[in-house]
Amino acid sequence: MPEVKVVKFGGSSVADAIQLAKVKAIIDADPARRYVVVSAPGKRYDADNKVTDLLYLCKAQLENNIGCEQVFQVIGDRYKAIEMNLGVDCDLRGELDAIYEKLVNGGSKDYIASRGEYLLAKVFAAYLGYDFVDAAGLVSFDAKGRFLDEETNGKLAAELAKHERAVIPGFYGTLPNGEIHTFSRGGSDITGSLVARAVNADIYENWTDVSGFLMADPRIVKNPKPIDRITYSELRELSYMGASVLHEDAIFPVRKSNIPINIRNTNEPDNPGTTIVATVTEKSDKIITGISGKKDFITIGIMKNTMNSEVGFIRRILSVFESYNVPVEHLPSGIDTLSVICERKYVEESLPEIVEEIERKYQTDSIVIHEDIALIATVGQGMSSRPGTSAKLFGALAKAGINIRMIDQGSSEMNIIVGVDNNDYKEAIRAIYNEFVTE
Secondary structure (H helix, E strand, O other), rough: OOEEEEEEOHHHHHOOOOHHHHHHHHHHHOOOOOEEEEEOOOOOOOOOOHHHHHHHHHHHHHOOOOHHHHHHHHHHHHHHHHHHHHHHOOOHHHHHHHHHHHOOOOOOOHHHHHHHHHHHHHHHHHOOOOOEEOOOOOEEEEEOOEEEHHHHHHHHHHHHHOOEEEEEEEEEEEEOOOEEOOOOOOOHHHHHHHHHOOOOEEEEEEOOOOOOEEEEOOOOOOOOOOOEEEHHHHHHHHHOOOOOOOOHHHHHHHHHOOEEEEEEEOOOOOOEEEEOOOOOOOOOOOOOOOOEEEEEEEEEEEOOHHHOOOOHHHHHHHHHHOOOOOOEEEEOEEEEEEEEEEEEEHOOHHHHHHHHHHHHHHHHOEEEEEEEEEEEEEHHHOOOOOOOOHHHHHHHHHOOOOOEEEEOOOHHHHHHHEEEEEEHHHHHHHHHHHHHOOO
C-alpha cells in the first residue's frame, strides 16, 4: 500500500500567506502527505497577537459589556488578507458574519476560540485543493467534557476513508448536544495524533518552528547537538523534568498504534528533525540521549532509627503530604533515612505544619530541610548497558566542584537524577553534557 503521512502545522507555520506558501511547498513535495491538520494563525512578529488570543479577547469584552467590533475586525482583516494573498475564494465574509452573529448572541467561549482553526482550515483546503473535513461531530467528548477515545477513532476513520486528501482543523470537537468543546491549549497536536491513528498513518509529522529536540537547553549549553531519534520512554523522562516537548495527550494516540512522530521545522524543511519511536533496535554509540532539569525543589530529610523495620512507615509519611495536597517528586531512602522531595511552589506555605505533624505523630529523631535544590535528569537507553555510567556522571560533577545533594536512579536504568544547589544548576548541566557529548 502507498505510504500515508499526517502532517500538522502549528501557529507559527500558518501565521500568514507567506508561511502558508511554505507549507504548501512542503506538502506538494511528498504525495504521501495526504491529511493536514492546522492550528490557528500564530504571531507574525514579536509584538503581534495570536488569533486565538484575539478571539478569547472578543469573548471577554462581551462578558464585560464592552463592544468587540474593533478586535473582531482585526481578526477578519487578517483572514481576508490571507485569502486574497493566496488567491482563493471560500466565502470568508459569510463565515465571518455568521461567527460574529453567534458571538454577540452568546456563543460559548469554546466555540469562539475554535473558529481560528476552523477558518484557517477552510482557506487552506481551498488553497491546496484538498477536501475540508470539520472536526465537529468527529472528535467527541462526553457531557462532562471528557474525551472519548474509541468513539472519536471510529468516527474519524470512517469519515476520512471517504477523502483521499483532506484538511482538518485542530483543537476542538463536540459534546453530545453538538456544542463545540476544545482541548487545552496546544490541542491541535492532539488532533493531529488522532488523525494519524485513525488513518493508520506510517508517520505523523508535526511541523513547528524548531528543528526537533536538542540534547540540552541551548540557553545553558552552547550549540547543543540535536536528537535525531528518541523513544517515547526517553521523551517522557525528559519532559517530566522540564524539557519543552509535546504534551503526553498529544503522544498517546500514536504511541498506542506504534506510529512514529517526526518533529520538523517549517522554515528548515530539509532538516530531518527528531523522530520519536516506540523502541530503538539498532545499537548506538551514544550513552545518553538528553539532559533536562528544573529548579526550586525542597528536600525534607527524615531521620528515625530502625525506620526500615516499621511496616507502613513510608505510607504514613506520604499520607501527611497527601492531606496537604502536596505532590511528591522523589523518595530516596536508606535504612534510617527518608528524603521527601517536592517542588517549592506546592509545599512552601504548608511546610511548617507538615514538619510539625510528622514529628508529633511519628516520633522522628530529626528532620532537616534543604531548600533551593535543582533536579537534573540525564536520560538515555544506552545507560543501562554501559558499566561506569554513574561513576562518569558523578566524576564530571566532582571535577566541576559541584556538591551532589541527592541521587535517584530509575528502575529502568534509563535515567539518573541528581539534586544540586540552584546556584550550581547551569554549571552541572554543562559539566554532564561536556563529559558525555563533547568528549
